[in-house]
Amino acid sequence: MARTLYEKLWQSHVVRHGEDGPDLLYIDRQLVHEVSSPKAFRMLAERGLPMRRPATHLAVADHAVPTAHRGKMFRDKQAQAQVAELTRNAQKFGIRELALNSREHGIVHVIGPELGFTLPGISLVCGDSHTTTHGAFGALAFGIGASECGTVMATQCLPQWRAKTMQVKLTGAFQPGISAKDLSLALIAQIGSEGAKGYAVEYSGPAVALMNMSARMTLCNMTIEAGSRIGLVAPDEVTFGYLKGRPMAPVGEMWDRAVAYWSSLVSDPDAEFDRVLSIDLDSIAPHVSWGTSPDQAAPVNAVIPAPRHEKDLKALEYMALTPGQMLSDIGIDRVFIGSCTNARIEDLRSAAAILQGRKIAPRVKALVVPGSAATKEQAESEGLDIVFRNAGFEWRDAGCSMCVAMNDDRLAPGERCASTSNRNFEGRQGPGGRTHLMSPAMAAAAAVSGHIADVRTLLS
Numbered sequence: 001m002a003r004t005l006y007e008k009l010w011q012s013h014v015v016r017h018g019e020d021g022p023d024l025l026y027i028d029r030q031l032v033h034e035v036s037s038p039k040a041f042r043m044l045a046e047r048g049l050p051m052r053r054p055a056t057h058l059a060v061a062d063h064a065v066p067t068a069h070r071g072k073m074f075r076d077k078q079a080q081a082q083v084a085e086l087t088r089n090a091q092k093f094g095i096r097e098l099a100l101n102s103r104e105h106g107i108v109h110v111i112g113p114e115l116g117f118t119l120p121g122i123s124l125v126c127g128d129s130h131t132t133t134h135g136a137f138g139a140l141a142f143g144i145g146a147s148e149c150g151t152v153m154a155t156q157c158l159p160q161w162r163a164k165t166m167q168v169k170l171t172g173a174f175q176p177g178i179s180a181k182d183l184s185l186a187l188i189a190q191i192g193s194e195g196a197k198g199y200a201v202e203y204s205g206p207a208v209a210l211m212n213m214s215a216r217m218t219l220c221n222m223t224i225e226a227g228s229r230i231g232l233v234a235p236d237e238v239t240f241g242y243l244k245g246r247p248m249a250p251v252g253e254m255w256d257r258a259v260a261y262w263s264s265l266v267s268d269p270d271a272e273f274d275r276v277l278s279i280d281l282d283s284i285a286p287h288v289s290w291g292t293s294p295d296q297a298a299p300v301n302a303v304i305p306a307p308r309h310e311k312d313l314k315a316l317e318y319m320a321l322t323p324g325q326m327l328s329d330i331g332i333d334r335v336f337i338g339s340c341t342n343a344r345i346e347d348l349r350s351a352a353a354i355l356q357g358r359k360i361a362p363r364v365k366a367l368v369v370p371g372s373a374a375t376k377e378q379a380e381s382e383g384l385d386i387v388f389r390n391a392g393f394e395w396r397d398a399g400c401s402m403c404v405a406m407n408d409d410r411l412a413p414g415e416r417c418a419s420t421s422n423r424n425f426e427g428r429q430g431p432g433g434r435t436h437l438m439s440p441a442m443a444a445a446a447a448v449s450g451h452i453a454d455v456r457t458l459l460s
């Protein structure tokens, strides 16, 4: 029978079919960070259980780490304790941890792919909702809860319900100034923040074949904001090209065998999806969120829509905005370029291209936080750090930073931020802070303009 990519991945990991309950899946790899892992490690310790296969785990502290004072003291003692606990647990249970000062350090969803820890065909979990990111490689990757992390550590298995399947067919090509983030925001605005709930979403079509891994990762990363725990792209030559030579990728004959298997990880031509959507990229304009949920987003040249329900009213009040107001008239105080959605090298390049030879508006404070130490190093070798600094940005070390405000980087109450992150929930970037989600190029355009602006007017 014809099968979708999701069904192939699922079936290759089923240990036991659930009769009336969920299937039991084998989990190949787990990424571990400091926020969701303490409970899991405690579970093992309390029951005196060892880790089933420590070598399949990789730990990194990213959420709470300082980005301005790397290697110095943490100002936040709770954050410091959290990071120290991860190191203690990694040592105790024999898991590899990427040290804060190492070249491999970074946001968990950025370093997994960079190291080749993330591979097509594997099942990969992490106690983190944006684990959807890794589906860009054709991995069965999904976020799990803290106690499920413990289950995987102890058994290498996890009971799971199979999702329905959704195909998002993409045609056309991104127009100048437009990127995967705009597409994600447009899609989420269209289907809603629960529009893909219960579905595994596969992005396919000619436009996906043209996308680099960075764009595919942005798309899969944001899939959770449409309510889906799984975003997928079938692995292809672009995927293999990205992975070849990565530190943890297979080599020699194993590489050839892996590529042969990975090439089979596509939806069969006559496979049926439960739901199919089509989007033409030619029609996508730069998108910006105006509310407190990622689906409250609109094209930059639109006005803030009239509230449709209570949720919109509440969001407009929190955001201090009025229906009918031009999105591009909204002044901003801060700019954050970072997060596992948009802090890879391609993201930094696209922002730097706008900032080249320009300065940020006088009242704006801006920071750029690369997704990983390797991304930072690559950016510096290209001189991007100079472009950012000359424009007036602070150039930081890797971490989640102002995406989630668990370290020292946060908005003051009432401050408004143009942000390349993925969530604009109330208080997400600091209590009382107001977030507008957008692409790196759009965030750069907002930085130099002092208000939300259409990046297309700044393209040379």
Ligand SMILES: CC(C)[C@H](C(=O)O)[C@@H](O)C(=O)O
Pocket: 035, 036, 063, 127, 128, 129, 130, 143, 404
């Ligand atoms: C802290 C962590 C568990 C959380 C997540 O699950 O995604 C965070 O990464 C986020 O982006 O909200």
Ligand code: SF4
Pocket: 062, 063, 107, 109, 128, 130, 339, 340, 341, 399, 400, 403, 404, 421, 422
């Ligand atoms: S960068 Fe933001 S979204 Fe990504 S893992 Fe960190 S906190 Fe979560």
